[in-house]
Each structure stands twice: as structure tokens, then as C-alpha cells.
Amino acid sequence: MNISNLHYITDTTQGLEPLLKAGLNWVQLRVKNRNEKEMYNLADSFVALCEKYKAYSIINDYPKLARRVGADGVHLGKEDMSPAEARALLGKDFIIGGTANTFEDVEGLYEAGVDYVGLGPLRFTETKKNLSPVLGLEGYNEIMQSCQANSIRTPIIAIGGIAVEDLAALYDMGLHGVAVSAAIRKAQNPAAAVKAFLAVNAL
Ligand SMILES: Cc1ncc(COP(=O)(O)OP(=O)(O)O)c(N)n1
Ligand SMILES: Cc1ncsc1CCOP(=O)(O)O
Ligand SMILES: [Mg+2]
Numbered sequence: 001m002n003i004s005n006l007h008y009i010t011d012t013t014q015g016l017e018p019l020l021k022a023g024l025n026w027v028q029l030r031v032k033n034r035n036e037k038e039m040y041n042l043a044d045s046f047v048a049l050c051e052k053y054k055a056y057s058i059i060n061d062y063p064k065l066a067r068r069v070g071a072d073g074v075h076l077g078k079e080d081m082s083p084a085e086a087r088a089l090l091g092k093d094f095i096i097g098g099t100a101n102t103f104e105d106v107e108g109l110y111e112a113g114v115d116y117v118g119l120g121p122l123r124f125t126e127t128k129k130n131l132s133p134v135l136g137l138e139g140y141n142e143i144m145q146s147c148q149a150n151s152i153r154t155p156i157i158a159i160g161g162i163a164v165e166d167l168a169a170l171y172d173m174g175l176h177g178v179a180v181s182a183a184i185r186k187a188q189n190p191a192a193a194v195k196a197f198l199a200v201n202a203l
Contacts, residue, residue, distance in 0.1 A: 001072075001095065003116045003155040004056065005177035005201040008184055008194070009127070013046050015190065020053035022191040023198050028075055028179070030060035043069045058097065063089055073097065075118065078105075083112040097157075101132035103146040110152045118179055119143065121160020122170075127181045131160070137169055144173040164193075167200045177201070 004026030010016060011031045020027075029046045031039060043059055047069045050057035058073040059066035063086045066074040073095025076083055083098050090096065097116045098109040109117050123134055135143070140158065147156065155176035158166070162178045170178065180197065187193035 001056075001115075003095075003157070003176060006194075006197050007058070007118075007157055007159075007177065007179035009060075009159075009179055009181040010185065013042065013049055016046075016049055017053075018191045019184070019194050020049070020055055022194040024055060024194050025053075026056045026058070028058040028060055029071075030075075030181075039065060040069070043071065047071050056095065058095065066090070067094070073115070075099070083109060083114050087113060100143075100156075101135070103143045106143060106147060106152060106154070106156065107150065110154045114154060116155045116157055116176070118157050118159045119175075120158055120179075122158055122166065123161035125161040125182060128160070134160075137166075137173075140170065140175065141173050144175065148174065164196045164200060167197070 007026045007028055008019060008024050009028045009030050027050055029043060031042060043065055047057045057071045058075050059071045060075045061080050063074045063081050067090055074086060075097040076086060077099040083096050086096050095115045097118055098114040100106045100109055100117050100119045106117050121131055121134055157177045157179050158170050158175045159179040162180050163183050184190050184193045
């Protein structure tokens with residue numbers, strides 16, 4: 001499995017199909033405050049839609065639900081199940097991502113054997129409440145240099161307020177890719193926004 005350069009984060013399947021048609025191949029379902037039944041139904045239809053377009057499906061926060069609906073992976077933050085427990089539950093082939101805000105977080109996730117790290121936020125975003133301290137490009141630079149110095153090669157995905165204009169600087173520092181919600185979801189033409197992100201990745 002190749003970790004994608006573009007992770008799209010969504011709380012709905014509405015409007016997702018045109019984005020998959022535009023070439024999106026990795027989607028994370030990130031939903032807060034829904035009951036178990038609603039969450040199951042949403043996750044189940046999300047996985048079916050991703051499968052139709054051969055896109056990887058990742059469920060945020062809920063490892064057991066991810067397994068139950070046949071998703072490809074789960075994303076876990078500091079408040080969620082530990083990556084080690086999730087690995088024991090889900091097995092070696094299940095994709096497990098973890099959240100980092102510092103080099104120490106990245107190191108811990110690398111040692112825990114995650115498949116990718118979501119590192120951020122780059123800047124303020126309204127998409128997430130209780131945001132960790134903003135890193136800015138300078139913060140990413142320091143953390144990426146520490147990763148290189150410590151031979152940490154886990155793919156690192158930048159997240160939080162990412163715009164297409166940020167990609168060049170982030171890739172220069174060694175970031176593997178980006179996780180994006182608002183810049184696609186709130187775009188006048190979300191499918192065109194997906195294509196703009198993918199076009200930079202193809203350069
Ligand atoms: C790719 C990626 N990186 C980071 C996060 C944030 O996860 P978490 O810290 O658990 O916060 P919530 O998304 O659950 O609010 C993510 N979802 N994806
Ligand atoms: C889940 C998450 N964690 C940090 S920012 C974020 C949401 C994505 O941010 P944006 O909507 O600004 O792309
Ligand atoms: Mg979480």
C-alpha cells in the first residue's frame with residue numbers, strides 16, 4: 001500500500017462522488033457527535049463509495065467501526081485508542097495513522113509502528129476545535145530536520161489550514177503529503193480544487 005499524497009477529510013458522503021471522479025484516492029471520514037447507528041450507516045456507505053472508485057477509506061477515531069465496515073484504515077489522535085492497541089486489534093495490514101504536534105510525538109508514533117503521521121496544524125483552522133499549537137512552516141522545518149537526523153522515515157502528512165500554495169514549501173522540507181478539508185470542501189468548485197492539489201503532486 002502506498003500512502004497517498006492527498007488525504008481528503010470529510011464528515012459526509014454528500015458531494016464525495018465528484019471528488020472521487022476527479023481523482024481523489026484517499027479519504028478520511030471524520031465525524032463528531034453522531035450516535036452509534038448513524039455513525040455505522042454513514043461509515044458503511046462511505047466505504048462502499050470509496051470501494052467503487054478504488055480509493056482508500058480511513059475512519060477517524062473509531063478502530064472497531066473501521067474494522068466492522070471493512071475500511072482500509074483508521075486515524076488515531078492522542079485522545080483515541082493507542083496505535084499499539086489498535087495494531088493488536090486490527091492486524092498488520094490495516095492502515096493506522098496517528099496525530100503529532102511535536103517531534104517527540106512523531107518519534108513515539110514511529111516507534112509504535114504507525115503507517116503514517118498527520119503532523120499539524122500548519123495554521124489556524126475552523127475545522128477542528130481544541131486545536132494544538134500552530135506550527136507554521138518554521139515549526140515543520142525544525143521537526144522534519146529532527147526526523148532526518150533520527151532516520152525517521154514514516155510518511156509525514158501536513159494538516160491544518162493547508163492551501164495548494166503551501167505544497168511546494170512542505171515537499172521541499174520532506175513532507176510526504178497533505179491532509180485537506182476546508183480548501184476543498186469550501187472551494188467554489190471542489191472537484192477543481194482536488195485537481196489543483198493533484199496537479200502539484202504530479203509535478
Ligand atoms: C491525517 C490526520 N492528521 C491528524 C488528524 C487529527 O486527529 P485527532 O488529533 O484525533 O483529532 P480529530 O480529527 O479526531 O479531531 C486527523 N484527523 N487526520
Ligand atoms: C483534523 C484536523 N486536525 C488538525 S486540522 C484538521 C482539519 C483539517 O483542516 P482544514 O479544514 O483547515 O484543512
Ligand atoms: Mg481523533
